[in-house]
Every structure is written in C-alpha cells, then in structure tokens.
Amino acid sequence: MTAPPSLPFTRRRERDPRLPPGQYDVGRDYPVLTAEATPNIEASTWSFRVDGLVAAPRTWSWDDVHALPGETWQGDIHCVTTWSKLGTSFTGVSLDTLLAEVDVDPAATHVVAWSHSGYTTNLPLADVTGAKAWLVWEHEGKPLTTEHGGPVRMLVPHLYFWKSAKWVAGLRLLDHDEPGFWERNGYHERGDPWREQRYDGD
Ligand SMILES: Nc1nc2c(c(=O)[nH]1)N[C@H]1C(S)=C(S)[C@@H](COP(=O)(O)O)O[C@H]1N2
Numbered sequence: 001m002t003a004p005p006s007l008p009f010t011r012r013r014e015r016d017p018r019l020p021p022g023q024y025d026v027g028r029d030y031p032v033l034t035a036e037a038t039p040n041i042e043a044s045t046w047s048f049r050v051d052g053l054v055a056a057p058r059t060w061s062w063d064d065v066h067a068l069p070g071e072t073w074q075g076d077i078h079c080v081t082t083w084s085k086l087g088t089s090f091t092g093v094s095l096d097t098l099l100a101e102v103d104v105d106p107a108a109t110h111v112v113a114w115s116h117s118g119y120t121t122n123l124p125l126a127d128v129t130g131a132k133a134w135l136v137w138e139h140e141g142k143p144l145t146t147e148h149g150g151p152v153r154m155l156v157p158h159l160y161f162w163k164s165a166k167w168v169a170g171l172r173l174l175d176h177d178e179p180g181f182w183e184r185n186g187y188h189e190r191g192d193p194w195r196e197q198r199y200d201g202d
C-alpha cells in the first residue's frame with residue numbers, strides 16, 4: 001500500500017490562539033465605540049475617586065497618579081462586537097496600587113466604575129485586583145486620545161472591553177452587584193471573552 005498523497009492546499013490556516021471564540025483580529029485598526037457624547041476633559045481637571053466601602057473616600061489628581069509607580073501592560077483586548085486587537089500596550093498605574101492607599105472594607109465584593117461622562121460598568125472586586133486592572137493614560141507609547149478615553153481610562157483586558165470605562169472618574173466599592181450601563185441593557189454581568197459571556201444568560 002502506498003501512502004495517500006498529502007494535500008497541503010486543503011490545510012486551513014491555524015487560528016491565532018490569542019483569539020477568544022467568536023472574535024477576529026482587527027489588525028492595526030483601533031475602532032472607537034462610545035455610547036455617550038465624547039467629553040473633553042483636561043488632564044489638569046481630571047480626577048479619580050474611590051468611595052463606598054472604604055474607611056475614607058480618596059481622590060487622586062493627574063499629578064497624584066503620575067507620582068505612583070507606573071506600569072506598562074502588553075497583551076490583547078477584546079470588544080464584544082467581535083473585534084480583538086492583538087499585541088497592544090497601555091501605560092498607567094495598577095488599581096492594586098491605588099486600592100493599597102485606601103482601607104478597603106472586607107465586606108466589599110463588587111465595584112461600579114463610573115466615567116466623567118456618566119457611563120457606568122460593574123465588576124467583581126476580584127476582577128480589578130491581583131494585577132488585572134489599571135488606570136491608563138498612554139497607548140502604544142503615546143498619550144491616550146480623547147476618543148479612546150483620554151486623559152485616563154480603565155483597562156481590564158481579561159474581560160470584554162466595555163468593562164474598560166473611558167474618561168474614568170471613580171470606583172465605588174459595594175457589598176453587592178449593581179449593573180452598569182450596558183449590563184442594564186442586556187449585556188453579561190461579568191463578560192469573560194474566553195467563555196463568550198456576551199449577553200445576559202450566556
Ligand atoms: N465612557 C465610556 N467608556 C466605554 C464605552 C463607552 O461607550 N463610554 N464603551 C466601551 C466599549 S463597548 C468598548 S469596546 C471600549 C471601546 O474603547 P475604544 O473606543 O477606545 O476602542 O470602551 C468601553 N468603554
């Protein structure tokens with residue numbers, strides 16, 4: 001018996017293992033997705049507040065967050081509308097660093113992030129601690145543009161990108177879950193792209 005001829009032309013190109021199910025590589029593009037009107041916030045007036053279940057609320061200015069140890073994150077981001085941007089980077093400060101400066105009540109289980117523009121999104125506290133979430137002001141070495149959330153946005157890259165609030169203004173610590181803007185409009189409470197948690201009930 002002779003071996004059957006190999007048919008290399010029938011081999012499918014392998015899917016990039018960095019792509020979660022149902023996602024495609026958007027390439028160099030970086031789409032803008034904004035539900036509200038894009039606000040114009042100056043770095044000099046931007047602030048970030050942590051309140052709710054903390055011993056005392058705390059507010060940081062642009063200069064305050066820049067005085068903290070900075071970090072550059074490299075990896076992939078995934079939008080629920082199915083584009084992913086692979087191998088990108090953002091620079092800012094870890095939420096661990098900020099939360100270490102407030103006394104978090106052990107009863108806190110969830111957070112709501114809100115934006116200067118009124119957008120909100122909810123997350124389990126465990127999804128914004130343990131080196132998983134940042135406040136960022138640079139994208140690929142350049143200042144974050146206004147349409148992408150500048151001067152400062154959240155970055156929670158292990159969840160769908162709607163959890164990464166642009167023009168972020170604060171984080172409220174809660175002892176219960178409280179749906180944010182998209183979560184009240186049919187999107188999943190957690191939004192793990194590897195489990196394809198796009199919509200409520202997925
Ligand atoms: N304030 C605010 N943040 C937001 C959004 C928004 O509409 N408003 N959209 C979310 C969604 S759905 C995505 S995919 C990303 C888009 O970020 P980009 O416009 O920088 O690509 O921001 C998230 N953060």
Ligand SMILES: [Mo]
Pocket residue numbers: 033079080081161162
């Ligand atoms: Mo999105």
